[in-house]
Amino acid sequence: MKPFIYNGLPSRAIFGQGTLSRIAEEVRELGCHRAVVLATPEQAGQAREVLAKLGELGAGVFAEARMHTPVEVTDAAMRHIEEFDADCTVAIGGGSTIGLGKAIALRTGLPQVAIPTTYAGSEMTPILGETRDGLKTTQRTLKVLPEVVIYDVDLTLGLPVGMSGTSGINAIAHAVEALYAKDRNPVVSLMAEEGIAALARSLPAIAKNPSDQDARSDALYGAWLCGACLGSVGMSLHHKLCHTLGGSFDLPHAETHTIVLPHAVAYNTEAAPEAMARIARALGSSDAAGGLYDLARAVGAPLALADIGMQESDIDRATEIATSNPYWNPREIEADGIHRLLCDAFAGRRPTSREVLDA
Template structure:
């Protein structure tokens, strides 16, 4: 056994109902006196409650999916003009992503308060979109200094969005099993993430107000993101980043739809990872476990339902092929990608 594993420096605070006090304490630890709060209009009420006692410099509400470069530039300019010395992001992956873009340009520290299961808050990965092209990278400056997890903030997240966001977290786990930088620690964390999410997401679906399910899902999302932050982006995320950037597909739903098709492709070529995931799902195979979870939560199934045109499948395969990891477990050609995308577009059985 020989590997190199890097652990990211970050404080994590987990506790339902604790967000206002926890955020205030983390801002104080940073010594910040002029805080920029980033939250979408939909998260404004929660943001107002959480940040009521902070030394605010400005509230910024222009949050857009996939972080267009012009939106990131306006947020950075707003931070400069307000002389902000810290950023607090409240919301899903788009709010966290915008805070990261500001941090990348300015070096300001970020305190992230997630309200979905996106996991971006636990990684040093940033991403912006210029036209139809999505660019991603990794930089230690964008890793939030602290993350405050409060499951009560996810209670207003609709079940459908909770499912899609949670399956996005499962995708972090699956990719972490065979991404280019995957190591035994990443795979252990990913298996724990699958276990927690497979237990928590059905509870959320059956009882949206059940805090136990929400806490399990939030915990699972964090663990999965820590694994992914180290392992890096595999085939699944390369596909979804291209689709999101080029065709403006909704992030979480795209991950939820594509995931079983990538798992069906790679699992036969990675028996050890497949067996580990099967155990985490408590199922006969990884694909059977994922299918059972998807049925339990009524997961979205077809790219055709979320905005991809059938006519775009061939071109999308051509855009994805150059970014396929060279050491992906299964051989990948343009024809393979076209078959995979066609199946995902139709909502076919991945098996």
């Protein structure tokens, strides 16, 4: 066994069905009495339901969370936090809402309860990405890690098939990069492979039958593991590209991760053979990059950046942004290779490692 370092994260996770009923108890255990419930406009109704469950512990609702955590939205939320005299936040939703809770925690130190309703995994990470003036920046600090996460499978039963597929593959991306991270370790690698396998078997089942409770439970379990991977080790090329495309070109988060992932894996294939073997095994495929592309196609996810709003003229600018600051990756970051990667992702071509490397 090679030497390694594993850092456990100080968060409490509650998993099951009907677990939302514990919300008031969990807020009280944190020593809090005035919780503000956060949500997107689309999930305002769910936020009000959570507020009702909180009873006297609920202070109000702020349902204006937006994708990529724009600082102007956080500023507006901060005014409500002060108005409500809040002593904690409860975020119900996906990465947009949980990101807002993290942004508030960074500025105030308020404890957080996260209630994920998608498979994005942000709830398990000490990572915050914020967008200001069209640029998305990311920081890692325990200040933004939610203290409590409530996983309630019942809350995912109504998640649309399309969103289920893309948020699930977004979660897989965390585990994929954990397997070739610079600071990877055996514990996280076990979680990563298990998380990929759980999502790879459950997402196609959900696409066929969205009410399949066993598949929904497997998917949420896999998302939890993948999120924990993202929170424990560093990420590389894939996440850098997706932050660039999302923050600078306002592309939808989960769809962008879904489309880019097979191509980023293809780029790194020959530099990380052990990781690629584990990814392929978890997918039940002979090829990691191709297997990820086939999974996206099987769940009906978009396959091309052109289909989610990117313009071909944006590829040069995206390449420039993604290569402007050095960051670790198993394969050296080369502008020509990144440009070809983005061209392939833009067109939605099925990737192979040799196709990218020999371009």
